[in-house]
Amino acid sequence: MNDDDDVGFPESSSAAEAADSYLVGFVLANIVGLRYYSGAVSGRELVGLVREPLNPFDPNAIKVLNTRSIQVGHIERTVAAALAPLLDSRVVSAEGIVPKPPKSSNSFRLACQIHLFARLDAFEVVRAAVAEGGMQLFDVSDPEFGLSEAAVVKERGGKSARKVDEIFAFVGRDEGKITPAEPPKEVILSELFDHQREGLGWLVGRENSCELPPFWEEKDGGFVNVLTNYKTHERPNPLRGGIFADDMGLGKTLTLLSLIATSSRYPVRRYATEISGGSVEGKMRSCSATTSRSSKKVGNSRKRQKLDDDGGENEDVSGSKTTLIVCPPSVISSWITQLEEHTRPGSLKVYLYHGVRTRDEEELMKYDIVFTTYSTLSADFGYSYPPIQKIKWYRVILDEAHVIKNFAAQQTKAVIALKAERRWVVTGTPIQNSSFDLFPHMAFLRFEPFSIKNYWLSLVQRPLDQGSKSGLSRLQALLGAISLRRTKTAQNGKGNLVALPPKIVETYFVDLSAEERERYDVMESEAQNTVREYMNADTVLHNYSTVLHIILRLRQICNDVALCPSDITSLLPSNHLEDVSKNPELLKKLASLVEDGDDFDCPVCLSPPTKTVITCCAHIFCQNCILRTLKRHNSCCPICRHLLSKSDLFLAPEMQSSDDDECKSLLSNRPISSKVSTLLKLLLESKKQDPSTKSVVFSQFKKMLILLEQPLKDAGFCILRLDGSMSMKKRFEVINEFSRVGPDAPTVLLGSLRAAGAGINLTAASRVYLLEPWWNPGVEEQAMDRVHRIGQQKEVRVVRLIVSGSIEERILELQERKKRLATGAFGRKAAKEQKQMCVEDLRIMMRL
DNA sequence: ACCGCCGGGTGCC
DNA sequence: ACCGCCGGGTGCC
Numbered sequence: 001m002n003d004d005d006d007v008g009f010p011e012s013s014s015a016a017e018a019a020d021s022y023l024v025g026f027v028l029a030n031i032v033g034l035r036y037y038s039g040a041v042s043g044r045e046l047v048g049l050v051r052e053p054l055n056p057f058d059p060n061a062i063k064v065l066n067t068r069s070i071q072v073g074h075i076e077r078t079v080a081a082a083l084a085p086l087l088d089s090r091v092v093s094a095e096g097i098v099p100k101p102p103k104s105s106n107s108f109r110l111a112c113q114i115h116l117f118a119r120l121d122a123f124e125v126v127r128a129a130v131a132e133g134g135m136q137l138f139d140v141s142d143p144e145f146g147l148s149e150a151a152v153v154k155e156r157g158g159k160s161a162r163k164v165d166e167i168f169a170f171v172g173r174d175e176g177k178i179t180p181a182e183p184p185k186e187v188i189l190s191e192l193f194d195h196q197r198e199g200l201g202w203l204v205g206r207e208n209s210c211e212l213p214p215f216w217e218e219k220d221g222g223f224v225n226v227l228t229n230y231k232t233h234e235r236p237n238p239l240r241g242g243i244f245a246d247d248m249g250l251g252k253t254l255t256l257l258s259l260i261a262t263s264s265r266y267p268v269r270r271y272a273t274e275i276s277g278g279s280v281e282g283k284m285r286s287c288s289a290t291t292s293r294s295s296k297k298v299g300n301s302r303k304r305q306k307l308d309d310d311g312g313e314n315e316d317v318s319g320s321k322t323t324l325i326v327c328p329p330s331v332i333s334s335w336i337t338q339l340e341e342h343t344r345p346g347s348l349k350v351y352l353y354h355g356v357r358t359r360d361e362e363e364l365m366k367y368d369i370v371f372t373t374y375s376t377l378s379a380d381f382g383y384s385y386p387p388i389q390k391i392k393w394y395r396v397i398l399d400e401a402h403v404i405k406n407f408a409a410q411q412t413k414a415v416i417a418l419k420a421e422r423r424w425v426v427t428g429t430p431i432q433n434s435s436f437d438l439f440p441h442m443a444f445l446r447f448e449p450f451s452i453k454n455y456w457l458s459l460v461q462r463p464l465d466q467g468s469k470s471g472l473s474r475l476q477a478l479l480g481a482i483s484l485r486r487t488k489t490a491q492n493g494k495g496n497l498v499a500l501p502p503k504i505v506e507t508y509f510v511d512l513s514a515e516e517r518e519r520y521d522v523m524e525s526e527a528q529n530t531v532r533e534y535m536n537a538d539t540v541l542h543n544y545s546t547v548l549h550i551i552l553r554l555r556q557i558c559n560d561v562a563l564c565p566s567d568i569t570s571l572l573p574s575n576h577l578e579d580v581s582k583n584p585e586l587l588k589k590l591a592s593l594v595e596d597g598d599d600f601d602c603p604v605c606l607s608p609p610t611k612t613v614i615t616c617c618a619h620i621f622c623q624n625c626i627l628r629t630l631k632r633h634n635s636c637c638p639i640c641r642h643l644l645s646k647s648d649l650f651l652a653p654e655m656q657s658s659d660d661d662e663c664k665s666l667l668s669n670r671p672i673s674s675k676v677s678t679l680l681k682l683l684l685e686s687k688k689q690d691p692s693t694k695s696v697v698f699s700q701f702k703k704m705l706i707l708l709e710q711p712l713k714d715a716g717f718c719i720l721r722l723d724g725s726m727s728m729k730k731r732f733e734v735i736n737e738f739s740r741v742g743p744d745a746p747t748v749l750l751g752s753l754r755a756a757g758a759g760i761n762l763t764a765a766s767r768v769y770l771l772e773p774w775w776n777p778g779v780e781e782q783a784m785d786r787v788h789r790i791g792q793q794k795e796v797r798v799v800r801l802i803v804s805g806s807i808e809e810r811i812l813e814l815q816e817r818k819k820r821l822a823t824g825a826f827g828r829k830a831a832k833e834q835k836q837m838c839v840e841d842l843r844i845m846m847r848l
Numbered sequence: 849a850c851c852g853c854c855g856g857g858t859g860c861c
Numbered sequence: 862a863c864c865g866c867c868g869g870g871t872g873c874c
Contacts, residue, residue, distance in 0.1 A: 033860030057861045074861045108859075108862065 020732065021093060021117040022759065024126045025137040029079035031064045031072055031110040034102070039070035041110065043101035045229045047072060048454055049094045049114065051087050060084035064096060064112070067230035067449060073110070082133025083114070092118045092126055095454050113138075120728035164459070165470050167226050168477040171214050178202045183258030190342040192251075192258065195486055199246060199255040202484050204262060206242050207395075207422050213239040213448065214481040227459065228449045241423035241445055243401075243483035245497050248428040250486060253338045256397060256426065257348070263321045263394065264348055264368045320365040320394065326415060327399035329354070329373045335399075353388055361387040374403060374411045381414035389414070395422040402427045404440045407453075412440045430485075431498050431790075437461075438475075447482060466758040467789050472498065503788045503796040507812070509804040510678045512558075520557050520806060527554055531846050540839055541640050545618040551807065551845065555772060556701060558803040560673035563703050612652035617642035623651065672711055675801055679708070679769060680715055682799060683748065686767055687717075692741070695767035696749045698756070698783050704771060705750040718746040724754035731755060739764035753783055762786040766794040771801055773811040777819055810845045817844075 031047075041047060048065035052074075055061035062075040062083060074080070086092040095115045102110050116137075118126050130137045180197035181204050192200065212218065215227045216236050224231045246252050325335065332352065339348060351364060353372040364370050364387055372388060380386035396418050398404070404412050425441045439461065442450035449455035460478070463471030479497045512520060527550045534540045540547060556563035602622040611623035619639045621629075626649060629638055637644050672680070679697065686693050699705055702723060712719050722734050738749050749765065753774070756762070765787050774780045780800075788796040802808045842848075 031860090036860065052861075055861055061861045063861080077861065080861080108864095 020759065021119050022123075024092070024116045024118050024123050025130075025139045026113045026115045027079065027083075027130055027135045027137055029112050029114055029135075030076045031074065031096075031098070031112050032076045032108070033073040034107055034110060037071040037073055039064075039066040039068070039072035040231075041066050041072050041098045041102070042229055042231050043098065045098050046449075046455060046458070047096040047098055047112065048452070049075065049087075049096045051084060053084075053088070062087070067225065067228045067452070067455075068232070069452075075112070075114070076109075079114070079133065079135060082129060082135060083116075086116075086126060086129055091122050092116045093457075095458055164227065165474065167215070168470075168474045171477055171481045178205065181205075181258075181262075184261050184264075187261035187264055187343055187347040188254075188258050189344055190254065192254065195246075196251050196255045196258070199244070199250075199252075199484060199486075200258045200262075203244065203255065203259045203424075207240050207259070209238045209240065211238055212236060214478070215449075225449065228455065230449075236448070239445065239447060239482060240421055241425075243425045243427070243441065243445075243479065243485075243497070245427050245430070245483050245485040247485070247487045249488060252426060252428065253335060254342055256424075257338060257342060260323050260348065260369060260395070261343070263323075265321060322365050322367055322370055322391075322393055323395040323397060324370050324372065324388070324391075324393045324418065324420070325397045325399055326372055326374055326377060326418075328403055329375075331400055332371050332373070335371065359387055361391050364388070364391060374415065377414040377418075378409075378411035381410060381417065389417060389419075391419070393418065393420040395424070396420040397424045397426055398441075398444065399426045400428075401425040401441060402429045402431075405437055407437060407440050407443070416440065416443045418444075430496070438479075445482070447478075450478060464790060465761075467761065467785055468758070469785070472500075472790060498790065500788060500790070501792055501795045503784065503798065505784070505798040505800070507800045507802055508678065508682070509802055510675050512674050512803060512806075516557075516561065516674055519561060520554075520803075523557055524554060524807070527551075528846050528848060531842065532848055535839070535843075535848065540842065542617075544639055545620070547842065554807045555811075558806050558808050559675050559699070559701060559704050559771060560707060562670055562673070562707060563701055614650045614652055615642070615644055616648040616650075617644070620652075623649070675771065675803065676708060676711055678801060679771070680711060682769065683712070683717065684715060687747070692747070693767060694738070694747050694749070694765040695769060696751055696762050696765045696787055697769045697771060698751050698753055699771040700753055700774065701772075702752055705752060708750055712748060712750075717748045718744065719748045719750060720746045722749055722751040722755045722760075724752050726755060731760065735760065735762065735764075738762070751783075753779060756783055756786045760786050761789065761791065763789060763791040763793075766792070766796050768796065768798040769801065770798065773800065773802060773808050773815065775811070777815045807845055810847070814841055814844055 031041075045067065047067075048069065050063050050065060052061040052063045053059050055063075058077060058080065060077070060080045060083075062080045064072045064075060066072050075083070083092075083094065087094060093116075095117070096112050097115065098110055098112050100111065116126055116130075127137060178198045179201045180194065181201035182197065183192060183200060212223065213236055216223055216225050219231075222231055222233045223235055225236075244252060244256070246255075327335070332354075336350070339350065348368040349366070350369040350371060351358075351367040353364065353370050354376050357376075358364065370388075377388065380388055398415060404415060406412060423445050425445060431438070439450070439453065439456045442456060443453075445451065450460065460471060460474050464475060465471070476496060476498050483497055485497050530550060531540075531547060534543050534547065553564045602620070602625050613621050613623045613626055615621070615626070615637055617637050617640050619637055621638075626638075626644075627646075630636075630644055630646075635644050636642065683695060686695065697705075697708065699708075705721060705723065709719060709721070720734050720738050722731055726734070734749075738746055740746070749762065751762075768784055768787050770780060770783065774783075784796070784798050788798075802812055
């Protein structure tokens with residue numbers, strides 16, 4: 001057994017915090033010594049990795065714990081030797097997952113994937129250390145991956161990730177109706193409102209619930225946690241408590257007093273009033289710091305004996321039903337006021353554990369309610385055996401629990417260490433601001449597996465930090481499963497504890513000037529002719545890159561002619577064979593296409609290529625994707641079935657950022673395009689309304705972002721740029737600077753989509769301008785979500801700029817079609833085709 | 849034989 | 862552990 005039994009979760013091995021750490025990859029290692037420990041692991045289960053520097057056999061030892069914090073074994077010595085320094089120096093945090101169940105019950109070792117997380121600037125160090133230790137670092141996009149043992153695991157992992165979200169979606173949905181409850185009239189004098197009776201019903205119901213906690217199911221006579229896949233034969237304890245998060249002003253305090261009253265011993269032991277003496281009023285006087293000792297009484301010895309052996313967690317130590325309420329000092333008085341107002345005098349005895357306070361546990365147990373503050377708790381914690389920590393309370397209520405923010409803080413630790421059968425987190429504040437670390441609350445509530453840091457991080461916090469949709473929905477689902485929130489406005493309905501302000505998306509149509517229009521029309525008809533030829537000859541696929549090129553140019557003109565050379569045909573490959581290997585010119589052009597475009601999705605993985613490869617048949621892929629595909633599919637190009645070998649693949653040159661100045665000089669002193677002037681107009685309007693409003697302008701064309709700089713500066717905007725060529729570190733610096741406030745603070749961020757990937761948080765802005773329509777609506781969605789995500793305080797307005805009567809309008813049309821398809825009957829089937837442009841799409845886009 | 853080879857003892861860190 | 866590894870016994874053909 002492990003030693004940290006009190007709190008019920010292990011100290012995490014993850015030193016690097018979630019905020020800016022990312023998955024470097026994973027290594028395979030054995031868990032050894034299973035023979036010597038009792039911890040069981042079933043397949044696909046997460047395990048805790050905990051350093052054990054004092055191990056007498058190996059200072060590098062890393063022990064492995066299962067979900068229940070029971071030791072399973074150790075990480076094999078060689079791997080531990082390589083990882084220990086990384087963990088100790090907090091360069092990495094590690095999470096283990098056991099992919100397959102042990103072959104037999106008396107196995108000696110067990111394979112484990114160790115996922116390593118680190119800050120981006122430490123990736124190289126980690127890679128080097130892993131290599132030094134003789135291990136292979138597996139990467140998600142490793143082409144070799146398809147064949148390794150790890151692949152099986154990873155594939156399953158992918159499936160399970162989807163499944164995890166389904167599980168989350170399911171939980172909390174089956175929450176039954178609440179049966180309203182009446183408080184005992186002997187104690188509560190006031191009449192409760194309907195919603196308060198319901199609230200009371202919910203509270204009482206949860207405290208007396210015998211149901212399995214959320215995410216647990218009964219299966220084959222045993223119990224399984226469907227999230228962690230942990231199986232056990234012991235029935236997990238019900239979660240007797242939760243989060244009570246009614247809006248302010250709905251009377252949470254009275255509802256909670258009613259809850260306390262239902263378990264108070266009044267009127268049964270009316271005689272006890274005399275023993276402990278003092279009504280509420282009496283207590284009120286004795287509560288002040290200077291006189292709180294006055295309530296000291298000699299306890300009876302029978303109780304003391306019981307208290308002394310309170311190590312037994314299951315024992316209800318004294319039979320007492322004392323509720324401990326922890327709250328900020330200012331809130332105590334409002335509790336007292338409500339006590340006076342709503343309860344029968346003398347029916348609930350209270351003690352203020354605050355200032356000069358008793359050290360006598362037995363004394364404390366005489367009261368119905370003991371109030372204390374977070375800072376008192378924190379001050380006491382660390383003293384040996386402070387009574388408040390030693391007592392096993394009947395119930396603990398954390399009021400205004402949102403004041404707990406930092407898991408590492410002493411006061412948080414003190415709160416989590418409190419012992420009680422019934423635990424409540426009470427808050428009236430929806431989680432909207434950026435400090436929304438709910439882990440302390442999960443730990444306090446003993447809500448497994450979220451009360452275990454690694455699980456919290458990987459299941460909720462990390463997805464949330466990286467701005468993924470599933471992060472938010474998981475958080476909402478799990479909170480929904482254990483909390484009650486009603487808002488003043490939305491009566492009856494369960495308000496969401498995690499609410500985002502609204503997002504308004506509008507499309508602003510831009511009219512081209514007469515000159516621009518003429519230019520565009522000429523180009524478009526040229527383009528139509530070319531594409532029509534390919535279509536008639538059925539050679540669209542063989543001229544794929546040319547077609548992409550044409551479309552790209554048309555889209556560029558919609559933004560600004562400066563993005564595109566005047567003669568569209570000059571950019572088309574002269575050679576109809578499109579063989580890059582025999583045509584270095586074409587390679588160059590394609591490379592520029594990739595660089596300009598910034599939005600080419602690899603047709604295999606449907607996301608922007610990491611290492612861009614151009615085939616001799618002029619199609620574009622991620623290096624890893626095309627390598628993997630060639631291995632599987634008889635060496636054919638997935639687009640045109642051209643035979644390919646490795647020598648037919650060309651790495652696109654890395655993007656250069658040095659041409660910025662060149663671009664700038666090229667682009668300066670030109671008349672402003674219609675789209676740019678429209679953007680300026682909109683930005684100025686919003687500045688007029690509120691000068692502090694911050695905006696993000698997204699374009700997929702790097703040149704467009706450069707081109708915008710000067711006009712924006714001239715119009716008096718302080719701007720920043722975020723592009724794909726920046727290192728992650730630099731990106732975070734830019735975002736940090738962008739969120740600065742003050743008279744000289746930047747208000748406009750020019751961003752490329754590629755730079756706004758996972759982990760990028762742009763909530764400082766409340767306006768988003770999308771300069772062009774994106775191929776795939778999901779990508780636009782993602783861009784908006786960098787701004788519209790947890791931490792956003794304001795309503796978000798998104799404006800898409802679309803040139804009317806242009807290819808942009810048709811792209812919009814295509815997007816709509818695809819959305820319809822995706823949500824329609826063919827939903828799942830259409831998903832793959834959705835992102836790849838087909839001939840039919842091309843027809844629509846080119847008006848052919 | 850300062851070797852190779854055999855087979856028994858043994859087994860996390 | 863139906864392994865690897867260690868260290869003792871052993872030794873031409």
